[in-house]
Each structure stands twice: as structure tokens, then as C-alpha cells.
Amino acid sequence: MKNYSVLFVCLGNICRSPTAHGVFRHMLAGHGLSDAVSVDSAGTSNYHPNSPPDARSQAHAAKRGYDLSDLRARQIQAADFETFDLILVMDWDNLTQVKQTCPPRHQHKVRRLSEFSLQFDSPVVADPYFGGVEGFERVLDLVEDASEGLLRHVRAQVT
Template sequence: MKRISILFVCMGNICRSPLAEGILRQLVAEAGLTGHFTVDSAGTGGWHEGEPPDRRSIATAKSHGIDISGQRARRIRPSDLSDFDLILAMDRQNLAALGKSARPGANIHLFGEIALRTGEDIPDPYYGGPEGFELVYTRLLAGCSSLLETLGVERASCSGNTSSVR
């Protein structure tokens, strides 16, 4: 079975994308599929490179039994655009930024379209309080659960072909 690699992208890689990475890693581990997935996150901007996730993201994840404190922010690299099977932007602004540097046919999508099937942006909770981080966590959990279910069903029926998410 082909290993599936997923990259979550937000602006600074300290709020939304680290939460999504932590959530999907946890779900994959709980499903016993750790060896079948590579999960990472990055930002379109490099302001926070090398820093841990925002303390509120860490606290929100921790309150749900997920430890993201060891993650470090990084800016997306050109190689990411070809190395990952699926790249999911948290909002349209980051989707547009990714699209400017991507090769034609790159597998870049809006998280809300692929994972939630609503087309919604995942709001940036950076300038708000804990309730915004909890709302983001809830949307990311719903989307990551749906994404894993979709990929799991496909994997079982198509021997690892991820073409339906492309």
C-alpha cells in the first residue's frame, strides 16, 4: 500500500495547521494506521519559523488529549508542493498563495472543500480568545475524521490509490 502524505497549511503555522496535524496524527494512531500516513504542517509565511505552536493551540489540543507542543513552525518549501500527495489550505487566502507557486495540477485544495465538504474557510483564531481555538478544533476534528474515513474507505477498496482526493 502506498503511503499517503498530507500537508496542512495556514499563514504562520502556529494556530490552525499545527492543530490539524496533531488531530490527524492522533486519529491515524487510534486507527492503527501510523505506518500508512505522513502528516505535517507548514505556513505560507515565515514569521514564526522554529517556534512552537501558539500557546492557545497547545492548550486546546492538550484539553483533548493531544500533545502538539513538540511541533515547530516552518514555512512551506517548494519541494512540499511536489512531495505531498495532498495539501490542504485552511482558507482561501492561503490557497491563493499556494497556487501562485504551485506547478499545474498540484494537489492543493481548501480544507473546507475536501475534508468538510462545505467549502468554508477555517477561521484564524489568532486575534481572539480560547473559544475561537475551540471552534477551530471542532471544525478540524470533524474534517480530519471525515478525511480519514474517506481515505480509509478508498484504501480498502482501491489498494492505496488516492486519485479521488486529487
């Protein structure tokens, strides 16, 4: 198997992208693909450098069996465009910001995570930060669904 790498991106890298990072990492492990696929997450802003994921994100993820505790926030860097095979953003603002900084030769790598959804018809994974419990549960629902589709895509790339 060849190596493949995925970067998840949201605004601050404390809610949506670390949730996607943790969920997809868990799925890869469950399918024996951890050695073939690397996963990371970043934010378009540097609001929370080196901070753990939001406590609410961690709590909701833990209820579904995902551990996000080892993840730390960071801002997307120029080197990420070279390093990662796929850069998946959570919403339209993230898409615009990432595309503005992405070199033309790597634009094809930048996509929305929701493009991989199998069941939900949501164009974005909305930011739950200022909302209630339902927002964090919705993020998990959307991320789990899109991660299933992403797993199919990635499996085709590495086998």
C-alpha cells in the same frame, strides 16, 4: 498498504495547521494508519521559523487529548508540492497563496480542509490568533470534523 502524505497549511503554522496536524496524526494512530500515512504542517509565511505552536493552541488541544508540543513551524517549500499527495489549506488567502506558488502539474493536490467536513458548513477554518478562547475551540471543532471526513478519504487511498 501504500504510503500517502498530507500537508496542512495556514498563515504562520502556529495555530490552525499544527492543530490539524496533531488532530489528524492522533486519528491516524487510533485507526492503525500511522505507518501508511505521513502528516506535516507548514505556513505560507515564515513569521515563526522553528517555533512551537501557539501556547493557546497547545492548551486547547491538550484539553481534548492532542499533543502538539513536538511540532515546529516552517514555511511551505517548493519540494512540498512534489512530496505530498494532498495539501490542505485553512482559508481563502492560504488557498490563493499556495495555488500561486504551486506548479500546474500539482494544482490538483491543493484543497481546503473544510471540503472534508461532515457536520459543519464552514468554507474555512478562521484564524483564531487575534481572538479569544472561542476561536481556538472553534478551530478544534472544525478540524476534528474535517479530519473525520479526511480519514475516510485517506483510508480509501491507502487500502
